[in-house]
Amino acid sequence: MPRKSIPSVLIVIFGASGDLARRKLLPALYHLWREEALPRSLRILGYARTEYSDVVYREEALKSLMEHATEASGEKPDKANFRRFVAQIDYQAGAYDDEAAFAALAKRVADIDAEHNTAGNHLFYLATPPNVFMSITEKLAQAGLAESAAGGWTRLIIEKPFGHDLESARALNQHLHNFFAEDQVFRIDHYLGKETVQNIFVLRFGNGIFEPIWNRNYVDHVQITVAETLGIGERGGYYDRSGALRDMVQNHMMQVMALTAMEPPVGMDAKSIRDQKVNLLRSVQRIAPEDVDRLSVRGQYTGGTIDGKKIKGYLKTPEVEADSTTETFVAWRVGIDNWRWQGVPFYLRTGKALANKLTEVNIVFRKPPLMLVDEGANPLQLPNNVLKLRIQPDEGITLTFDAKKPGPLVEAERVSMDFSYVKAFGAQRAEAYERLILDAILGDSTLFIRHDEVEVAWDRVTALLDGWEAADQQARKEGNAEHLPQYKPGSWGPAAADDLLKRDGRYWRNNDNLGGA
Ligand code: BG6
Numbered sequence: 001m002p003r004k005s006i007p008s009v010l011i012v013i014f015g016a017s018g019d020l021a022r023r024k025l026l027p028a029l030y031h032l033w034r035e036e037a038l039p040r041s042l043r044i045l046g047y048a049r050t051e052y053s054d055v056v057y058r059e060e061a062l063k064s065l066m067e068h069a070t071e072a073s074g075e076k077p078d079k080a081n082f083r084r085f086v087a088q089i090d091y092q093a094g095a096y097d098d099e100a101a102f103a104a105l106a107k108r109v110a111d112i113d114a115e116h117n118t119a120g121n122h123l124f125y126l127a128t129p130p131n132v133f134m135s136i137t138e139k140l141a142q143a144g145l146a147e148s149a150a151g152g153w154t155r156l157i158i159e160k161p162f163g164h165d166l167e168s169a170r171a172l173n174q175h176l177h178n179f180f181a182e183d184q185v186f187r188i189d190h191y192l193g194k195e196t197v198q199n200i201f202v203l204r205f206g207n208g209i210f211e212p213i214w215n216r217n218y219v220d221h222v223q224i225t226v227a228e229t230l231g232i233g234e235r236g237g238y239y240d241r242s243g244a245l246r247d248m249v250q251n252h253m254m255q256v257m258a259l260t261a262m263e264p265p266v267g268m269d270a271k272s273i274r275d276q277k278v279n280l281l282r283s284v285q286r287i288a289p290e291d292v293d294r295l296s297v298r299g300q301y302t303g304g305t306i307d308g309k310k311i312k313g314y315l316k317t318p319e320v321e322a323d324s325t326t327e328t329f330v331a332w333r334v335g336i337d338n339w340r341w342q343g344v345p346f347y348l349r350t351g352k353a354l355a356n357k358l359t360e361v362n363i364v365f366r367k368p369p370l371m372l373v374d375e376g377a378n379p380l381q382l383p384n385n386v387l388k389l390r391i392q393p394d395e396g397i398t399l400t401f402d403a404k405k406p407g408p409l410v411e412a413e414r415v416s417m418d419f420s421y422v423k424a425f426g427a428q429r430a431e432a433y434e435r436l437i438l439d440a441i442l443g444d445s446t447l448f449i450r451h452d453e454v455e456v457a458w459d460r461v462t463a464l465l466d467g468w469e470a471a472d473q474q475a476r477k478e479g480n481a482e483h484l485p486q487y488k489p490g491s492w493g494p495a496a497a498d499d500l501l502k503r504d505g506r507y508w509r510n511n512d513n514l515g516g517a
């Protein structure tokens with residue numbers, strides 16, 4: 001589809017000296033600019049507390065591009081082009097809660113508008129820690145920046161974490177709505193910018209063969225795994241207050257689940273699609289405190305080695321409390337109360353320091369009503385058919401099924417049909433942030449999270465968090481030091497996670513395209 005023409009814009013990045021800006025945002029903006037997906041009149045204004053001059057910040061931006069702009073593609077860094085790009089960047093130092101600094105920012109924005117033909121369109125990107133989201137948005141409004149004086153549009157992109165639980169997410173939504181209309185607010189979840197995540201939608205609703213079988217009559221269960229091999233590294237301060245459930249499940253995994261399980265939207269517009277995602281999330285069972293142990297598993301990794309590299313146990317990580325009960329692994333058996341999925345569990349699992357880095361969705365189909373028999377009249381032990389959506393790496397889709405082995409006997413062997421993105425479309429795909437920033441500039445909110453979506457996801461996650469808290473308190477009362485099941489780096493998590501499925505007569509499909517028994 002041809003894209004709409006891209007409007008001129010000034011992008012203000014709060015947190016411009018931080019990790020996200022350096023690693024992801026500047027490289028994404030550079031790529032968009034290089035591909036001429038952004039207007040030549042693009043201006044970027046970095047804002048952060050660190051005092052830099054424009055010139056020094058441009059040098060910093062250049063360094064970030066040298067390090068990160070070609071990480072994914074493996075191309076050689078193109079310094080001359082990087083230089084041309086950073087010439088469009090300015091910098092403004094200031095605190096995030098200082099009225100005078102925001103007045104100065106408003107003046108700077110007006111000057112840039114006047115000088116550079118930005119059409120008065122402003123995109124404010126909050127790439128800061130969440131504790132300053134409220135003050136930034138309030139100060140923007142006080143400085144008159146919630147609307148564009150120059151007659152263009154004003155939008156906000158807000159990074160995760162969007163709240164810490166249901167209450168704080170609600171408070172943040174209310175706060176934002178005091179100053180900005182919902183259609184100005186773009187809550188980003190970078191998983192929705194991944195091509196393979198978007199393809200779940202096309203796979204389901206662009207093909208006739210999957211629709212009839214995508215339900216409780218044919219699907220036995222669904223597994224969604226987001227596994228990472230890295231530990232927490234330098235992020236102990238953030239992570240210890242977050243944990244795997246808040247860091248990965250509330251946002252990325254619930255989004256992948258929503259796309260996998262939602263009803264077809266009545267239209268392709270943002271409202272229709274997001275309405276259906278919200279409906280799906282509302283159908284997710286809220287876990288009761290007494291079910292927490294039966295339906296979820298937490299874990300923490302110990303010290304060990306992964307790929308020959310030593311990794312410190314979670315509790316030894318800098319800035320992590322020595323007796324922390326923050327989970328680095330979670331598995332959760334989610335039930336969905338609607339007609340399509342009644343009785344079909346969705347098993348979600350994510351963790352740090354696991355055996356493999358991969359994200360995938362396994363749709364595991366029911367077995368045939370009667371099994372074929374072999375020569376001795378014994379039923380063949382054939383595994384379920386699985387449709388594996390490989391979100392990353394090695395992006396693609398695999399359908400596994402059984403075929404007759406050549407020969408006189410009735411013997412079956414597992415085979416697969418395989419679609420690979422690289423083989424079909426070549427290697428180059430835009431990074432998630434590129435697509436999402438462009439959509440925000442175009443005002444398309446389809447791939448961003450709406451206020452009610454974020455709240456319903458937090459509602460279900462908060463119920464689980466409350467259940468864990470109650471279990472920990474009980475354990476403390478009984479004098480059992482509460483401690484989480486441990487797992488070795490490079491494993492697939494604590495044994496309890498296997499038991500979660502074993503109890504249901506199932507097992508995890510661990511990066512094994514041809515499955516197990
Ligand atoms: C982030 C989490 O949102 O997603 C990180 O905060 C995690 O902890 C990352 O590592 C995973 O993203 P990706 O794109 O590498 O799967």
